[in-house]
Amino acid sequence: MNATHQDLTRNQTLVLDTLAKADGPLSAYTILDRLRGDGFRAPLQVYRALEKLLGFGLVHRLESLNAFVACAHPHCHAHGLIAFAICEDCGQVDEFSDAVVRERLGAWSAENGFKAEKPIEIRGHCANCAAA
Amino acid sequence: MNATHQDLTRNQTLVLDTLAKADGPLSAYTILDRLRGDGFRAPLQVYRALEKLLGFGLVHRLESLNAFVACAHPHCHAHGLIAFAICEDCGQVDEFSDAVVRERLGAWSAENGFKAEKPIEIRGHCANCAAA
DNA sequence: CCCGACATGTAATGATATTACATTGCGAAG
DNA sequence: CTTCGCAATGTAATATCATTACATGTCGGG
Ligand SMILES: [Zn+2]
Ligand SMILES: [Zn+2]
Ligand SMILES: [Zn+2]
Ligand SMILES: [Zn+2]
Numbered sequence: 001m002n003a004t005h006q007d008l009t010r011n012q013t014l015v016l017d018t019l020a021k022a023d024g025p026l027s028a029y030t031i032l033d034r035l036r037g038d039g040f041r042a043p044l045q046v047y048r049a050l051e052k053l054l055g056f057g058l059v060h061r062l063e064s065l066n067a068f069v070a071c072a073h074p075h076c077h078a079h080g081l082i083a084f085a086i087c088e089d090c091g092q093v094d095e096f097s098d099a100v101v102r103e104r105l106g107a108w109s110a111e112n113g114f115k116a117e118k119p120i121e122i123r124g125h126c127a128n129c130a131a132a
Numbered sequence: 133m134n135a136t137h138q139d140l141t142r143n144q145t146l147v148l149d150t151l152a153k154a155d156g157p158l159s160a161y162t163i164l165d166r167l168r169g170d171g172f173r174a175p176l177q178v179y180r181a182l183e184k185l186l187g188f189g190l191v192h193r194l195e196s197l198n199a200f201v202a203c204a205h206p207h208c209h210a211h212g213l214i215a216f217a218i219c220e221d222c223g224q225v226d227e228f229s230d231a232v233v234r235e236r237l238g239a240w241s242a243e244n245g246f247k248a249e250k251p252i253e254i255r256g257h258c259a260n261c262a263a264a
Numbered sequence: 265c266c267c268g269a270c271a272t273g274t275a276a277t278g279a280t281a282t283t284a285c286a287t288t289g290c291g292a293a294g
Numbered sequence: 295c296t297t298c299g300c301a302a303t304g305t306a307a308t309a310t311c312a313t314t315a316c317a318t319g320t321c322g323g324g
Contacts, residue, residue, distance in 0.1 A: 029280070043280080
């Protein structure tokens, strides 16, 4: 489960590179379209690669967008609770990990017996778009 | 925009009642199926009613599930930041509003110029399912 | 009565994700 | 070397979620 980049298969590498080069989240079908030139023909090729990359922690899924992003901080938050601030205007995504949010959610969890396990997605407007 | 229950149209009432009677989130198509006996025939009838109910604050959309729930606390959190703890095992959803999480997210927002605007969805496991 | 606003009805299509099954590539066992 | 077994890959079909486009109904104000 601790795959380094060079353990990746061809399809996984292509998908990861596509996400890394993108300036924001991409849907699976957008990735597919960008990889047609590399022989991709069906959604499953993308979804299978994503499945592995998610397992490796190299990619995150943004469930509220039905889209995917390359991890902004690989190697550093493998086991922590992370969060994404998603701008609903421009689509910018900011991946972060805030200690106090984490701790407080931990406290709420303890009170309620709930165990948070996936990244949290916060939707709103970024500084630029809020100004406009 | 401050509709009371009796302002609702027939379709809106049917959809809201369906969600209120359900023991968890429902997809739009599940709602549609439950309302076939009441004359519903197309997804749009459901989506249009949901659109209004979301505007009235009587229903929330769980983006990570592509599903909808009746608001657990109508009248009380109209302007606050709310959150849902979603169990990935049993599908139970707990709607809450935690002051410290809210405040801390506000602080993070101020530092980063980001303005949170939609409910936060926290995915993990509830007490029951975590035990098993 | 006529009009405009809004709710509704219906069909078609788009977007996202999964299931099912066939094929290929490659290292380990024999 | 050959065969086996496994993981990755290829392809098609289908399931699930959501929107667009256009037609019709309903009701109150002028
Ligand atoms: Zn990350
Ligand atoms: Zn923005
Ligand atoms: Zn609510
Ligand atoms: Zn549970």
